[in-house]
Amino acid sequence: MIHFTVNGKPHSVDVPKDTPLLWVLRDHLRLTGTKFGCGESFCGACTVHIDGKPAKACSVEVGGMAGKSVTTIEGIQGAVIEALRATWAELDVPQCGYCHSGQLMRAAALLAGNPKPSDEQIDTAMNGNLCRCATYQRIRDGIHAAAQRLSA
Amino acid sequence: MNTLQDPARRDFIKAGAALGAGLTLGFHLNSARAAKLSLPTPAGEAFAPNAFIRITPDGAVTVLVKHLEMGQGVNTGLPALVAEELEVPWKDIRVESAPADHTLYNNLLWGPMQGTGGSTAMANSYAQLRKAGATAREMLKEAAAQSWKVDRAGLKAEAGFVIDPASGRRLSYGQLAQAAALLEVPDQVELKAAKDFKVIGKGFKRTDTQAKSDGSALFGLDLYLDGMLTAVVARPARFGDKLKSFNTDKALAVPGVKAVFATPAGVAVVATDTWSAIKGREALTLEWEPGPGAGLSTESIFASYRDLAKKPGAVARDDGDATKALAGAAKKIGAEFEVPYLAHAPMEPLNCVAHVKEDGCDIWTGDQFQTGDQRNAAQVLGIAPEKVRIHTMFAGGSFGRRANTQSDYIVEGVAIAKRMGVPVKTMWTREDDIHGGFYRPCYLHTLEAGLDDKGHPVAWKHRIVGQSIVAGTSFEGGMVKNGVDHTSVEGASSLPYAIANLHVDLHSPKLPVPVLWWRSVGSTHTAFATEVFLDELAHAAGADPVEFRRKLLKEHPRHLGVLNLAADKAGWGKPLPTGWGRGVAVHESFNSYVAEVVEVSVKPDGEFKVERVVCAVDCGIAVTPDVVKAQMEGGIGFGLAAALHSAVTLKDGRAVQSNFDDYRVLRMKEMPRVEVHIVASEAPPTGVGEPGVPPIAPAVTNALFAATGKRLRKLPLGTKVV
Ligand code: FES
Ligand code: FES
Numbered sequence: 001m002i003h004f005t006v007n008g009k010p011h012s013v014d015v016p017k018d019t020p021l022l023w024v025l026r027d028h029l030r031l032t033g034t035k036f037g038c039g040e041s042f043c044g045a046c047t048v049h050i051d052g053k054p055a056k057a058c059s060v061e062v063g064g065m066a067g068k069s070v071t072t073i074e075g076i077q078g079a080v081i082e083a084l085r086a087t088w089a090e091l092d093v094p095q096c097g098y099c100h101s102g103q104l105m106r107a108a109a110l111l112a113g114n115p116k117p118s119d120e121q122i123d124t125a126m127n128g129n130l131c132r133c134a135t136y137q138r139i140r141d142g143i144h145a146a147a148q149r150l151s152a
Numbered sequence: 153m154n155t156l157q158d159p160a161r162r163d164f165i166k167a168g169a170a171l172g173a174g175l176t177l178g179f180h181l182n183s184a185r186a187a188k189l190s191l192p193t194p195a196g197e198a199f200a201p202n203a204f205i206r207i208t209p210d211g212a213v214t215v216l217v218k219h220l221e222m223g224q225g226v227n228t229g230l231p232a233l234v235a236e237e238l239e240v241p242w243k244d245i246r247v248e249s250a251p252a253d254h255t256l257y258n259n260l261l262w263g264p265m266q267g268t269g270g271s272t273a274m275a276n277s278y279a280q281l282r283k284a285g286a287t288a289r290e291m292l293k294e295a296a297a298q299s300w301k302v303d304r305a306g307l308k309a310e311a312g313f314v315i316d317p318a319s320g321r322r323l324s325y326g327q328l329a330q331a332a333a334l335l336e337v338p339d340q341v342e343l344k345a346a347k348d349f350k351v352i353g354k355g356f357k358r359t360d361t362q363a364k365s366d367g368s369a370l371f372g373l374d375l376y377l378d379g380m381l382t383a384v385v386a387r388p389a390r391f392g393d394k395l396k397s398f399n400t401d402k403a404l405a406v407p408g409v410k411a412v413f414a415t416p417a418g419v420a421v422v423a424t425d426t427w428s429a430i431k432g433r434e435a436l437t438l439e440w441e442p443g444p445g446a447g448l449s450t451e452s453i454f455a456s457y458r459d460l461a462k463k464p465g466a467v468a469r470d471d472g473d474a475t476k477a478l479a480g481a482a483k484k485i486g487a488e489f490e491v492p493y494l495a496h497a498p499m500e501p502l503n504c505v506a507h508v509k510e511d512g513c514d515i516w517t518g519d520q521f522q523t524g525d526q527r528n529a530a531q532v533l534g535i536a537p538e539k540v541r542i543h544t545m546f547a548g549g550s551f552g553r554r555a556n557t558q559s560d561y562i563v564e565g566v567a568i569a570k571r572m573g574v575p576v577k578t579m580w581t582r583e584d585d586i587h588g589g590f591y592r593p594c595y596l597h598t599l600e601a602g603l604d605d606k607g608h609p610v611a612w613k614h615r616i617v618g619q620s621i622v623a624g625t626s627f628e629g630g631m632v633k634n635g636v637d638h639t640s641v642e643g644a645s646s647l648p649y650a651i652a653n654l655h656v657d658l659h660s661p662k663l664p665v666p667v668l669w670w671r672s673v674g675s676t677h678t679a680f681a682t683e684v685f686l687d688e689l690a691h692a693a694g695a696d697p698v699e700f701r702r703k704l705l706k707e708h709p710r711h712l713g714v715l716n717l718a719a720d721k722a723g724w725g726k727p728l729p730t731g732w733g734r735g736v737a738v739h740e741s742f743n744s745y746v747a748e749v750v751e752v753s754v755k756p757d758g759e760f761k762v763e764r765v766v767c768a769v770d771c772g773i774a775v776t777p778d779v780v781k782a783q784m785e786g787g788i789g790f791g792l793a794a795a796l797h798s799a800v801t802l803k804d805g806r807a808v809q810s811n812f813d814d815y816r817v818l819r820m821k822e823m824p825r826v827e828v829h830i831v832a833s834e835a836p837p838t839g840v841g842e843p844g845v846p847p848i849a850p851a852v853t854n855a856l857f858a859a860t861g862k863r864l865r866k867l868p869l870g871t872k873v874v
Contacts, residue, residue, distance in 0.1 A: 095225070099499050100365060132790065
């Protein structure tokens with residue numbers, strides 16, 4: 001049994017320790033907002049926050065999660081994600097939308113640590129999050145707009 | 153009160169003909185089918201005047217979308233057509249995916265089949281859904297007219313209400329729904345004039361952004377049913393290999409693994425959850441019998457293509473006498489272009505949830521060819537197609553991969569589910585996806601051209617070598633003419649430039665590598681070869697690339713329109729910083745016209761970056777202008793990935809690449825600033841999902857030539873000019 005917190009609620013799972021956190025979230029806890037894109041840490045579709053820091057859930061073994069706290073797209077709260085969601089809606093950022101749970105989790109972590117990122121800082125922070133629909137320009141614009149909202 | 157009474161049983165929509173498609177398709181509804189359409193609402197209460205609209209007494213207006221939402225915006229653009237004619241505020245529109253039904257939901261441009269592709273969703277729905285909306289509007293007005301005992305002609309529909317301007321009375325659509333459901337469906341309705349549009353062409357928002365920002369949007373992968381198992385399949389690493397033997401002992405010993413068995417494609421491992429299935433598959437011992445693809449390599453394929461290119465192929469176009477004109481030309485140039493196999497690599501790996509029961513089969517997936525998949529699944533199960541119920545989910549991209557006449561990932565999932573007797577989700581990993589074939593074919597292009605002594609092109613000879621996408625599929629009859637697969641030559645055989653002697657021919661060699669259409673199909677490679685080669689001609693003529701094209705496009709106003717708009721907005725001819733270059737390409741695909749002007753910066757060591765893309769698009773009436781822009785931005789980014797990075801190469805019959813580390817796609821840092829300008833138009837709308845893709849590779853290549861004087865002719869380009 002591994003005990004950890006997900007979106008503020010305690011969970012205990014009885015699965016092999018090498019199971020990636022991604023599959024525990026999806027298959028066992030049915031939190032399907034976190035997506036599978038590559039399974040190898042190349043795409044960022046599975047980005048969640050572990051103890052407040054962005055992490056790729058496909059490449060984190062659940063065995064190491066004891067006592068930790070996970071936040072997913074379903075559970076994230078606060079002014080930063082609200083601002084991002086508002087600008088995502090304003091600019092209609094997603095296309096297929098499959099990558100956007102990961103994009104938003106990564107962007108939220110960026111803005112939490114850097115309230116006014118430059119284009120270059122955004123590009124660097126977001127470079128691990130692939131979007132096959134190439135919504136990158138609107139992601140960039142959406143992050144800038146959210147930063148502006150937060151500072152207003 | 154019933155949903156629909158008998159009067160509805162008549163044809164009332166004839167859309168394709170109005171769009172010049174040469175296809176007239178009527179449909180009718182009967183009560184039984186209407187009841188099926190009304191599944192989620194209490195039967196007998198909804199007003200469902202046709203297969204696309206449902207209005208319930210609570211006033212909710214639901215639009216059923218027959219196409220797959222895979223990012224291109226059909227769940228926004230198609231409901232907008234209904235909202236416009238029905239006079240419903242945008243915020244009150246709800247959207248649902250229509251069930252698979254070939255009597256109601258065919259693609260009017262290339263059916264009979266319910267399916268999405270060829271950038272046809274808007275083009276084939278524009279008349280159909282406007283008429284559907286207008287019909288519902290008039291019936292609601294009639295219901296009000298009867299209740300007020302006045303003439304319908306004097307009434308107005310506005311923002312979800314029917315209003316009697318004479319008396320100021322009003323009734324909401326919800327209040328009128330039940331009465332309207334009893335009325336005859338009118339044969340003729342008047343559509344709104346463009347000047348009265350409140351939705352079409354205006355700045356409304358997508359219907360799916362919120363769900364795609366809070367994790368609630370459901371893709372096929374997100375479906376979990378009670379008692380569901382998860383399967384992965386071990387398929388051969390070489391195309392055409394057959395399973396010789398396999399040992400299941402170790403796989404079955406993996407906790408969670410429930411069953412291991414052979415399928416037509418390989419060996420399925422079924423488990424309680426994804427990770428157990430993946431681990432079970434890793435524990436399999438498999439032996440494969442080498443098939444016809446065992447020795448294939450990218451080098452051997454291109455070597456054989458070069459041999460073929462020496463011989464004449466099947467003729468796709470033959471104007472004048474290109475051979476003679478070339479022989480007599482003052483200046484001759486020739487070039488060869490190469491493009492690789494490409495995987496679609498949609499962000500959501502393929503998956504299919506299926507449940508086979510006594511009374512039929514349910515399938516949940518991001519389904520692009522609904523009725524084709526329905527037929528194929530029915531065949532596997534030996535049941536009638538109507539017994540296969542397809543639930544179309546959001547697709548995390550497709551780019552053509554899900555539009556497969558063989559329904560590969562669906563029939564496989566259905567066969568596994570049948571064997572298990574419980575719901576099964578068959579999952580593909582990213583490696584399965586990249587190794588799985590159904591690639592955009594690799595192609596070799598050889599081109600020769602001649603200029604007269606004034607620098608005017610007088611001869612153009614173009615030979616294309618590459619696998620046919622439609623050979624052996626149900627599309628072959630319609631798409632292969634005189635040995636020419638239209639999808640191999642489109643964009644080349646339709647070259648718009650005024651060159652009197654023009655010859656295009658094609659070789660379609662057969663290989664055991666499965667191939668498929670990939671966002672913008674033939675134009676993915678024909679635009680690259682033709683637009684780069686045309687630039688070479690401009691250079692040989694000592695002409696400016698835009699000026700050169702303008703002269704040759706005099707008879708093609710829509711090409712010219714986008715070319716001029718893009719050149720103007722990009723500041724064509726204005727000075728650039730040192731090391732920078734500008735390139736242009738213009739191309740029509742799926743009846744939409746796109747020009748792109750690219751600026752690249754090149755460092756002294758040859759490392760380059762695509763800095764800015766100015767795009768002009770003419771897609772007829774832009775129903776959803778912001779979606780049009782988004783599709784151009786996305787198409788440019790998607791095309792840029794292939795221009796710079798992506799390739800599946802074969803070695804010893806195997807795909808060398810396996811995941812996003814070696815099958816590289818575009819990342820954030822490489823996304824240029826894209827500006828999109830839409831040409832104002834009154835022509836019927838044409839597609840935007842694909843046409844943004846073709847011009848980017850040649851425009852980048854041409855910009856690199858402008859910056860460095862080096863002419864690149866092979867994709868992917870990489871990020872360095874050597
Ligand atoms: S699925 Fe985790 S990084 Fe791709
Ligand atoms: S929106 Fe489709 S992958 Fe990003």
